[in-house]
Amino acid sequence: MKDTILEVKNLSKAYPMRKGSFLTVLEDINLTVKEGDFLSILGPSGAGKSTLLRILAGLIEPTSGEILYFNKSFFSANPKISMVFQNFALFPWLTVLENVEVGLKALGVIGESAREKAIKVIDLVGLDGFEDAYPRELSGGMKQRVGIARALAVEPDILFMDEPFSALDILTADNLRSELSRLWLEGKLPIKSVIFVTHNIEEAVFLSDRAIILSHNPATIRAEIYINIPRIRNKNSKEFKFLVDDIYTVLTKPKKDVPFMLRKERYQFLPHAKVGAIAGLIELAHSKEEAIDISDLTSDLGLEVDDLFPLIEASVFLGFAEVKEGEIRLTEEGKKFSRSDVLEKKVLFRDMALKNIQLIKQIYQVLSTTEKKRMSEDFFIEILENHFTKDEAWNQLEIAIDWGRYAELFAYDYDTGEFYIEDVQS
Amino acid sequence: MKLQISFPTIIGFRLPDIIVAIFLAGFIGLIFFLGSQWKGDLSSVAEISLEYKYLPLYVVQSISRIFIAYVFSLIFSITYGYLARRNKITQAVLISLLDVLQSIPVLSFLPGVLLAMISLFPDKRIGVELASIILIFTGQVWNMAFSYYNSISTIPKEIEEVAKINRFSKFYKFLKVDLPASSIGLVWNSMMSVAGGWFFLMACEMFIVKGKDFRLPGIGSFIQLSANNGDIKRVLVGLLVMILIIVLLDLLIWKPLVAWSQKFRIDTLVAEDEKESIILDIFRASKIMERLAERIDNFADNLNLTLSKRSRDEGRKKKGVISYLFYFVFSVLTVYFFVKGVLFFIKFFSEIKGDDIFYLLKAGFLSFLRTTSAIIIASLWTIPLGVVIGMKPKVAKILQPVIQIAASVPATALFPIIIYFLIKIGGGLGFGSIFLMLLGTQWYILFNVIAGASAIPQDLRDTAKLYNITGWRKWKVLILPAIFPYLVTGLITATGGAWNASIVSEYVVFGGEVQKTIGLGSLISESSALGNYPILLASTILMSIIVVSLNRLVWKRLFTLAEEKFRLDQ
Numbered sequence: 003m004k005d006t007i008l009e010v011k012n013l014s015k016a017y018p019m020r021k022g023s024f025l026t027v028l029e030d031i032n033l034t035v036k037e038g039d040f041l042s043i044l045g046p047s048g049a050g051k052s053t054l055l056r057i058l059a060g061l062i063e064p065t066s067g068e069i070l071y072f073n074k075s076f077f078s079a080n081p082k083i084s085m086v087f088q089n090f091a092l093f094p095w096l097t098v099l100e101n102v103e104v105g106l107k108a109l110g111v112i113g114e115s116a117r118e119k120a121i122k123v124i125d126l127v128g129l130d131g132f133e134d135a136y137p138r139e140l141s142g143g144m145k146q147r148v149g150i151a152r153a154l155a156v157e158p159d160i161l162f163m164d165e166p167f168s169a170l171d172i173l174t175a176d177n178l179r180s181e182l183s184r185l186w187l188e189g190k191l192p193i194k195s196v197i198f199v200t201h202n203i204e205e206a207v208f209l210s211d212r213a214i215i216l217s218h219n220p221a222t223i224r225a226e227i228y229i230n231i232p233r234i235r236n237k238n239s240k241e242f243k244f245l246v247d248d249i250y251t252v253l254t255k256p257k258k259d260v261p262f263m264l265r266k267e268r269y270q271f272l273p274h275a276k277v278g279a280i281a282g283l284i285e286l287a288h289s290k291e292e293a294i295d296i297s298d299l300t301s302d303l304g305l306e307v308d309d310l311f312p313l314i315e316a317s318v319f320l321g322f323a324e325v326k327e328g329e330i331r332l333t334e335e336g337k338k339f340s341r342s343d344v345l346e347k348k349v350l351f352r353d354m355a356l357k358n359i360q361l362i363k364q365i366y367q368v369l370s371t372t373e374k375k376r377m378s379e380d381f382f383i384e385i386l387e388n389h390f391t392k393d394e395a396w397n398q399l400e401i402a403i404d405w406g407r408y409a410e411l412f413a414y415d416y417d418t419g420e421f422y423i424e425d426v427q428s
Numbered sequence: 429m430k431l432q433i434s435f436p437t438i439i440g441f442r443l444p445d446i447i448v449a450i451f452l453a454g455f456i457g458l459i460f461f462l463g464s465q466w467k468g469d470l471s472s473v474a475e476i477s478l479e480y481k482y483l484p485l486y487v488v489q490s491i492s493r494i495f496i497a498y499v500f501s502l503i504f505s506i507t508y509g510y511l512a513r514r515n516k517i518t519q520a521v522l523i524s525l526l527d528v529l530q531s532i533p534v535l536s537f538l539p540g541v542l543l544a545m546i547s548l549f550p551d552k553r554i555g556v557e558l559a560s561i562i563l564i565f566t567g568q569v570w571n572m573a574f575s576y577y578n579s580i581s582t583i584p585k586e587i588e589e590v591a592k593i594n595r596f597s598k599f600y601k602f603l604k605v606d607l608p609a610s611s612i613g614l615v616w617n618s619m620m621s622v623a624g625g626w627f628f629l630m631a632c633e634m635f636i637v638k639g640k641d642f643r644l645p646g647i648g649s650f651i652q653l654s655a656n657n658g659d660i661k662r663v664l665v666g667l668l669v670m671i672l673i674i675v676l677l678d679l680l681i682w683k684p685l686v687a688w689s690q691k692f693r694i695d696t697l698v699a700e701d702e703k704e705s706i707i708l709d710i711f712r713a714s715k716i717m718e719r720l721a722e723r724i725d726n727f728a729d730n731l732n733l734t735l736s737k738r739s740r741d742e743g744r745k746k747k748g749v750i751s752y753l754f755y756f757v758f759s760v761l762t763v764y765f766f767v768k769g770v771l772f773f774i775k776f777f778s779e780i781k782g783d784d785i786f787y788l789l790k791a792g793f794l795s796f797l798r799t800t801s802a803i804i805i806a807s808l809w810t811i812p813l814g815v816v817i818g819m820k821p822k823v824a825k826i827l828q829p830v831i832q833i834a835a836s837v838p839a840t841a842l843f844p845i846i847i848y849f850l851i852k853i854g855g856g857l858g859f860g861s862i863f864l865m866l867l868g869t870q871w872y873i874l875f876n877v878i879a880g881a882s883a884i885p886q887d888l889r890d891t892a893k894l895y896n897i898t899g900w901r902k903w904k905v906l907i908l909p910a911i912f913p914y915l916v917t918g919l920i921t922a923t924g925g926a927w928n929a930s931i932v933s934e935y936v937v938f939g940g941e942v943q944k945t946i947g948l949g950s951l952i953s954e955s956s957a958l959g960n961y962p963i964l965l966a967s968t969i970l971m972s973i974i975v976v977s978l979n980r981l982v983w984k985r986l987f988t989l990a991e992e993k994f995r996l997d998q
Binding site for chain 2: 056059060061080083084085087088089090091093094095096104105107108109110112113136138152156162416417
């Protein structure tokens with residue numbers, strides 16, 4: 003029996019909103035990490051992956067639930083952990099060696115012994131000869147090697163990795179993934195377990211033994227998938243592709259098969275997608291056969307799930323497309339939309355948006371009922387802030403502005419911050 | 429690529445080591461010299477000799493005052509930054525307090541500080557020295573405190589997380605994260621602060637309080653005293669020495685510091701224009717410096733080790749007691765000072781009559797007209813010139829050093845010369861003081877406009893050319909919007925500077941005679957000299973209110989507008 007390092011029970015996180023209500027980000031998360039585990043946390047962006055990771059790492063406090071570290075409460079245990087960050091988080095004023103030493107020195111390892119340990123991990127990640135370079139002299143891939151070396155140097159029980167390769171170009175990222183996988187396989191990493199956050203399904207399947215798939219808004223664990231393919235994995239093998247497709251299906255299947263826009267009491271969450279890109283996706287879908295496999299679409303377009311998801315979701319919300327079992331299919335309106343000319347498109351979009359999009363409908367109704375046909379943005383922000391965080395409320399409003407402007411339902415004056423309906427007569 | 433410089437050796441010692449050793453020895457010598465000077469009685473410096481041979485000694489003492497005040501400013505800024513970051517309440521209180529404090533004119537602190545110091549050290553010179561240093565300190569500290577607070581508030585979140593996840597002790601985080609991250613801002617603000625120190629040096633080395641004359645030997649008092657005697661030749665010599673020192677300090681201290689601080693840029697890209705400095709190269713090549721830096725580094729590591737051990741031993745519970753105690757002391761002190769302050773105000777304001785209030789308001793209005801005129805006149809010439817310089821790199825290359833030297837001359841040191849000519853042509857200080865304010869504040873606008881104009885992207889300029897947008901239209905659609913954020917920054921600083929300058933420009937002593945005009949600044953100077961504290965307090969408060977309201981009502985709004993609408997990096 004391997005030791006259990008981390009155990010998470012009924013963990014939830016909610017942020018207080020106005021009027022005493024709460025915005026739940028994470029709900030009822032349970033998971034266990036044992037010695038030798040390489041665990042991935044997968045989910046669309048904004049799902050709360052990073053929040054979960056930061057709670058597990060002790061950077062954010064959970065609202066409720068329990069985190070046990072070797073069967074003891076996490077906060078009194080002084081856990082041995084470290085983290086690799088998406089944007090490297092290197093100290094620009096320290097050399098590579100000093101950056102790696104910094105974690106050790108904070109732990110009280112100083113002088114020669116710190117240097118020895120640091121140089122050992124620097125060699126391990128292939129940075130030999132770069133000890134005295136400053137981060138700004140290094141390429142992105144090299145910087146992340148430093149980030150990894152710094153995290154390894156303290157020999158943590160758990161290594162947290164927060165989308166560590168997503169800021170790198172594809173080739174560099176692939177290279178680093180292979181190296182990480184090899185070092186892990188050969189047992190050369192001075193760590194006991196890894197928790198790896200990503201939105202890239204292939205990356206999760208390539209690296210980890212187990213993937214937890216998070217749902218959206220609030221995040222719950224939707225599925226836990228075991229990956230029993232021997233390392234180093236071949237991305238073109240049948241079983242690899244099969245697993246990736248499996249995960250795509252889980253990810254794209256609407257929660258409880260009901261789009262959450264229709265569920266009561268929850269305000270519709272507009273996906274972060276611009277009209278131009280949505281239209282592009284619909285055109286593309288129309289040019290292909292009846293139904294397109296979403297994983298094919300990502301590889302065809304060279305897009306990450308993260309970029310594609312909002313577009314698919316938006317087309318579904320608007321009623322231009324449907325998703326079933328990992329495939330996207332256009333509705334009658336969707337087909338009509340892609341056949342129309344510019345002006346007809348606008349009319350169709352306008353009808354669909356008014357019918358299906360709560361926020362746009364609301365703005366339009368408010369504007370048409372007020373006498374001046376004008377309303378300040380603050381009015382809508384106040385409504386949105388009952389349902390979203392402050393930043394998200396503004397994001398939602400910006401999307402509504404983009405869609406509403408395209409549909410010519412209403413206009414928005416940046417300088418005064420007012421929505422208004424243009425007077426057709428004048 | 430960096431140029432490698434090889435340094436010659438002299439009898440086994442490398443040149444850089446010799447230079448650094450001389451630096452260190454000189455520094456230690458300076459401390460002894462100051463100690464020997466300061467322990468004397470006040471009467472020993474009642475008369476200041478105007479012989480040229482004493483000038484070097486004066487210079488050394490003036491620089492030391494500015495330097496000591498600067499060190500205090502640094503310590504204060506760092507402490508203030510941490511207190512402000514403690515929690516939301518201290519943040520709200522301390523940051524608005526800083527806003528008010530920086531709007532209080534330096535010289536209003538003079539009588540209070542001086543009396544406190546003299547009662548602490550009766551008839552000793554050190555009391556007056558400390559008063560002078562505290563005055564210079566009050567002129568230097570606020571922008572540095574703001575800068576430090578801003579820097580530690582804008583450290584990237586992930587860097588903070590690295591520190592947290594690796595459980596850096598507070599000391600270690602300060603050393604490895606906060607201090608490096610704030611050093612660029614601190615260096616720039618230190619330059620500004622020290623320049624401010626020079627600006628007020630004359631007023632801080634020689635002052636009259638309650639009719640009593642206090643003077644300290646220094647380059648500022650040398651110029652001031654020569655001006656009082658109407659000795660224009662000595663004023664000029666003093667001025668030249670001062671300029672020389674400022675240029676030297678720039679070369680020996682600020683240029684190397686700025687070049688060195690580039691190491692601490694947060695963005696990880698390589699800068700296009702690497703700042704370089706020979707002095708920095710000498711220090712970098714020095715073995716003594718290298719060993720010293722290593723020693724300090726090791727010492728810091730060891731200190732951190734003991735500190736973090738101790739904090740681990742103490743555990744969590746004790747910490748609660750300490751912070752509880754802190755809040756208790758903090759609230760008691762706050763209440764105490766609040767009550768004291770209210771009583772103090774009541775006592776003073778009961779002495780102010782209706783006529784006084786009318787006079788105060790009139791003075792405030794006149795000073796407002798003067799500062800506004802100064803800002804408008806300054807804008808009228810600096811904006812066109814700044815744009816021309818900023819948009820033409822060749823012109824900039826020729827004019828930049830000239831402007832920098834001109835700007836580095838503390839305007840107050842020029843006052844006596846200008847007053848001399850003003851008296852000759854028979855002009856009064858009513859309009860003359862506008863000119864004096866102009867001298868002190870125009871540079872802020874000019875430098876910001878140059879920076880703004882040189883940041884206009886080439887593609888926008890090309891577009892303007894392509895569509896044949898010229899003349900006034902080019903100003904309207906391209907230049908003015910592009911420089912707007914920079915202009916606002918410059919105007920904010922200039923307005924504050926103009927109000928502060930009103931104190932030294934509306935009331936000037938020259939040739940043994942007081943030249944003055946009605947205004948809030950002259951009221952502050954005069955009531956301080958006569959010891960009329962109720963009027964001093966009232967006029968100080970009025971000026972602070974005017975400056976803070978101008979900031980809140982005008983500048984903050986324009987600044988927000990500038991940040992939102994006229995940003996070029998979208």
